[in-house]
Amino acid sequence: MGTIFEKIVAREIPADIIYEDAKHLAFLDIAPLEKGHTLIIPKKAYLTVMEMPETDFCELMVVVHKLAKHFEKTLHCGINILNNSGEIAGQEVPHVHIHLVPRREEKSIYNKKAHVNYLPNEMEIYKNKLKL
Numbered sequence: 001m002g003t004i005f006e007k008i009v010a011r012e013i014p015a016d017i018i019y020e021d022a023k024h025l026a027f028l029d030i031a032p033l034e035k036g037h038t039l040i041i042p043k044k045a046y047l048t049v050m051e052m053p054e055t056d057f058c059e060l061m062v063v064v065h066k067l068a069k070h071f072e073k074t075l076h077c078g079i080n081i082l083n084n085s086g087e088i089a090g091q092e093v094p095h096v097h098i099h100l101v102p103r104r105e106e107k108s109i110y111n112k113k114a115h116v117n118y119l120p121n122e123m124e125i126y127k128n129k130l131k132l
Contacts, residue, residue: 002045003045003093003094003095004093005039005041005045005093005095005097006045006095008025008027009025009041009043015027015028016028016123016124016126016127017127017131018038018067018127018130018131018132019040019063019067019131019132021063022043023042023043023044023056023059023060024040024041024042024043024059024060024063025040025041025043026038026039026040026041026063026067026100027039028123028126028127028130029099031115032101032115032116032118033099033101033115033116034101034102034103034104034116035102035116035118035122035126036071036075036100036102036126036129036130037099037100037101037102038067038071038099038100038130039097039098039099039100040060040063040064040067040097040098040100041095041096041097041098042056042060042096044056045095045096046095046096047086047094047095047096048085048086048091048096049083049085049096050085051096052096060096060098064081064098064100066132067100067130067132068081068100070130070132071100071102071130074129074130075102075104075129075130077102077103077104078102078103078104079100079101079102079103080099080100080101080103081098081099081100081101082098082099082101083096083097083098083099
């Protein structure tokens with residue numbers, strides 16, 4: 001069956017993909033904390049970053065770094081880089097994922113009710129703006 005992320009990797013369900021290489025995929029979050037909020041995943045399913053071989057973790061961080069620099073330059077903002085490892089830490093999907101959250105103002109990103117909504121077609125605009 002697989003997780004929602006495995007289904008996105010397999011193209012069984014759609015996603016607004018902004019980056020892809022042989023081992024990683026990055027796509028806009030459907031419940032963003034800020035516009036441009038992106039999830040970066042390894043295509044291979046690992047439950048937590050502690051389960052990943054060190055080389056795979058380091059390769060994932062190279063992609064995170066590349067995209068964070070791109071976001072900062074493109075969106076003229078700060079970036080929060082977040083990871084919740086394990087259900088007790090708030091991980092909702094049992095597949096490693098890193099959140100890149102553009103920050104334009106000071107507010108808590110830990111309020112799950114603080115999601116923003118895209119205007120019609122705005123998600124497509126962000127996808128095109130952030131695509132690498």
